[in-house]
Amino acid sequence: ITESTKRHRILKKLVTRNLSLPEMNYDETLNLITKLLAEPDLTTENRTWAIAKQAELRLEQGFTNEAIDRLLVDIQRLRLSGITEYPELYFLLGRGYYDLGELVKAREHLEQAQQALPADDNLRGFSLYLLGRIAQRQVEYEEAFAFYNTVINDFINEKPYLPSLMGRTEIYAHMELYSESIKDANTLVTIL
Numbered sequence: 002i003t004e005s006t007k008r009h010r011i012l013k014k015l016v017t018r019n020l021s022l023p024e025m026n027y028d029e030t031l032n033l034i035t036k037l038l039a040e041p042d043l044t045t046e047n048r049t050w051a052i053a054k055q056a057e058l059r060l061e062q063g064f065t066n067e068a069i070d071r072l073l074v075d076i077q078r079l080r081l082s083g084i085t086e087y088p089e090l091y092f093l094l095g096r097g098y099y100d101l102g103e104l105v106k107a108r109e110h111l112e113q114a115q116q117a118l119p120a121d122d123n124l125r126g127f128s129l130y131l132l133g134r135i136a137q138r139q140v141e142y143e144e145a146f147a148f149y150n151t152v153i154n155d156f157i158n159e160k161p162y163l164p165s166l167m168g169r170t171e172i173y174a175h176m177e178l179y180s181e182s183i184k185d186a187n188t189l190v191t192i193l
Contacts, residue, residue, distance in 0.1 A: 009044075012033055013047065016034055031058060034051050034055045037051045049090065055068075056090070068097050069094060088124070091113040092124050092127065095111035095113075096111075099111075099134070108135050111128045111131055111132050123156070126152050126155070126162070126165075129156075130149070130165050132148045133145045133152070134168065146169060146172045148165075166185055
């Protein structure tokens with residue numbers, strides 16, 4: 002193992018630890034990610050990971066425009082270096098656009114993420130949930146129902162399960178299927 006590989010591992014561990022802290026220091030964590038990204042011999046996998054963590058951090062802190070701008074630049078750099086697979090970055094871009102209310106762009110990037118994410122990837126569940134929210138906001142209830150239903154059936158123990166159950170409850174109510182809506186609402190209350 003080379004010295005730079007050791008340094009990369011240490012920086013990744015520090016970033017991961019910082020991100021898990023209840024009182025995370027945003028500037029310190031962002032500086033660690035920036036140091037990692039400045040490494041000239043960083044592997045593609047580690048570079049993509051660091052870009053994703055940087056975007057996640059900015060999105061979580063409410064710096065959505067900054068996260069999107071940086072992601073667009075980083076994705077272009079990855080493309081120019083011949084790297085074409087980065088579904089997590091498309092997911093984060095879609096999430097950022099969703100947060101800004103730019104639903105067309107959000108849907109486009111979330112669908113790109115869907116095409117490349119493995120079937121059991123947790124991000125697929127989050128992506129489907131956001132696609133359901135977008136469809137619901139655009140009054141495309143059948144499509145929203147399909148997205149939510151997929152999450153409910155395929156991601157039972159994952160974070161997007163409960164919000165998708167809530168979404169499906171709302172869709173049932175919009176479709177005037179009140180007994181199904183009440184059943185989902187009861188399930189939601191029981192779980193909570």
